[in-house]
Amino acid sequence: MNEVALPRFARAVGRHFTSVRGIARAHIQLRGTKRGARVRAFGPLLVRGRAGIEIGSCCVFVEGMLPTQLECAPGAELKIGPFTLLNYGVTIEAQRGVRIGARCMFGSLVHVRDHDGRTTAPVVIEDDVWIAHGAIVEPGSTIGAGSVVAAGAVIIGAVPPRSLATGNPAQCAPLPHQDWPEDDAALATPVRPTVVEGARHSPDVVRAAIIDWLDDTRCFGDAARILTSDATSLRDAGLVDSLGFVQLLLMLEKRFEVTIDRDFVARHDSHTVRALVDLIVRP
Amino acid sequence: MGQLHSIVRSALQSGRISLNVRPLSAIFRVEVEGDIEVEGRVWVPGFGQVHIGRRVRLLGRRAPIELNAHRGGHIWIDEGSVIEAGASIEATLSVRIGPGAHVGSFCKIIDNNFHQTSGDRTKRPDAIPIAIGREAHVGPRAILLPGAALGAGARVGAGRVLSFRLPAHGVA
Numbered sequence: 001m002n003e004v005a006l007p008r009f010a011r012a013v014g015r016h017f018t019s020v021r022g023i024a025r026a027h028i029q030l031r032g033t034k035r036g037a038r039v040r041a042f043g044p045l046l047v048r049g050r051a052g053i054e055i056g057s058c059c060v061f062v063e064g065m066l067p068t069q070l071e072c073a074p075g076a077e078l079k080i081g082p083f084t085l086l087n088y089g090v091t092i093e094a095q096r097g098v099r100i101g102a103r104c105m106f107g108s109l110v111h112v113r114d115h116d117g118r119t120t121a122p123v124v125i126e127d128d129v130w131i132a133h134g135a136i137v138e139p140g141s142t143i144g145a146g147s148v149v150a151a152g153a154v155i156i157g158a159v160p161p162r163s164l165a166t167g168n169p170a171q172c173a174p175l176p177h178q179d180w181p182e183d184d185a186a187l188a189t190p191v192r193p194t195v196v197e198g199a200r201h202s203p204d205v206v207r208a209a210i211i212d213w214l215d216d217t218r219c220f221g222d223a224a225r226i227l228t229s230d231a232t233s234l235r236d237a238g239l240v241d242s243l244g245f246v247q248l249l250l251m252l253e254k255r256f257e258v259t260i261d262r263d264f265v266a267r268h269d270s271h272t273v274r275a276l277v278d279l280i281v282r283p
Numbered sequence: 284m285g286q287l288h289s290i291v292r293s294a295l296q297s298g299r300i301s302l303n304v305r306p307l308s309a310i311f312r313v314e315v316e317g318d319i320e321v322e323g324r325v326w327v328p329g330f331g332q333v334h335i336g337r338r339v340r341l342l343g344r345r346a347p348i349e350l351n352a353h354r355g356g357h358i359w360i361d362e363g364s365v366i367e368a369g370a371s372i373e374a375t376l377s378v379r380i381g382p383g384a385h386v387g388s389f390c391k392i393i394d395n396n397f398h399q400t401s402g403d404r405t406k407r408p409d410a411i412p413i414a415i416g417r418e419a420h421v422g423p424r425a426i427l428l429p430g431a432a433l434g435a436g437a438r439v440g441a442g443r444v445l446s447f448r449l450p451a452h453g454v455a
Binding site for chain 1: 324326328346347348349369371389391393398400404424426428429430442443444446447448
């Protein structure tokens with residue numbers, strides 16, 4: 001069953017058939033809901049309260065080992081924007097209102113709810129949000145456009161636009177900039193950390209703190225060997241990914257009692273030890 | 284070569300016939316060394332290779348188990364490992380579960396993020412192979428992301444998210 005060089009028309013026919021199958025399945029399983037053109041469902045769906053559910057055009061429900069569940073109480077609204085993709089096992093419960101924007105991506109087993117048995121507060125998820133596997137969005141949360149919710153995170157409250165939310169309860173940090181070309185202005189703005197008075201730190205102490213943290217959590221004693229110079233990018237060296245970098249920043253903020261500017265992560269050299277040391281040492 | 288029929292046979296032998304390996308074409312892609320124990324459903328959707336060693340136990344009665352090797356990907360489950368209900372293993376390159384390892388229920392093990400955190404999200408980033416060492420233990424609902432690796436006897440607590448190496452007998 002390896003890659004077979006099917007003729008182009010055969011592939012086109014195959015794709016067309018798959019698409020038709022998905023549309024037909026959505027037509028049956030999502031009957032009674034308001035939905036746009038070309039909504040496709042490949043796996044089983046459990047739908048309750050069809051009247052309040054609205055699904056934008058071209059949404060896709062991916063097949064998987066568990067069914068996706070949409071629940072909407074009478075009088076509530078559950079709105080999913082166009083081009084949104086939901087992996088298997090997603091649960092969305094609406095007692096009052098859940099609004100999901102366009103082009104969002106939901107990983108498997110994500111749980112979104114606007115009630116927890118005592119309180120009921122609407123949930124708003126803006127456009128282009130990516131929620132990774134197993135994350136939970138609690139009542140009253142809002143997630144800003146373009147944000148990423150890391151796997152297993154629990155969102156309580158607001159996530160600003162274009163940030164990365166990790167952990168339980170989730171902590172937010174801005175996403176690295178390079179991927180947001182329309183936001184070039186952020187590159188030009190000077191970076192100025194807010195240092196709590198009296199807190200002055202020597203570069204060696206900061207550097208040692210970074211190395212220690214890498215040793216403890218990432219490479220078990222090899223950090224000094226892997227980082228040949230202060231200008232080596234932690235990311236290129238394979239020591240941190242975006243999630244790890246955010247965790248490193250949070251550690252530095254706590255340890256040196258500084259607030260790291262949101263724009264810092266946007267800098268193209270932010271992943272180097274030198275940049276981090278400068279950031280914290282410079283008043 | 285023992286394949287799907289040996290899964291069926293071992294399920295029949297152990298008196299558990301609620302087996303459902305899906306889809307049927309998995310017969311071409313699952314390689315079984317024999318003597319394994321399967322409860323409930325195992326879902327093998329991908330076109331990659333899945334290799335299951337001897338005396339492996341797949342306990343998918345409460346919820347199905349997903350073994351998803353994408354095209355060109357490999358999943359090895361070595362001798363004597365236990366995979367619990369709802370666990371999901373996805374490989375675009377390789378995931379190796381060492382002998383005697385234990386993967387708890389509703390765990391997710393993926394060697395690829397599938398999307399970039401921002402920018403063009405349709406682009407798939409590079410995979411980082413995942414290896415789980417001998418007799419390592421992954422707690423229920425833990426998530427192993429690309430870059431995770433467990434040394435022999437390492438233990439990952441329930442619900443933890445891991446994207447880095449854990450040395451032998453390490454605890455996270």
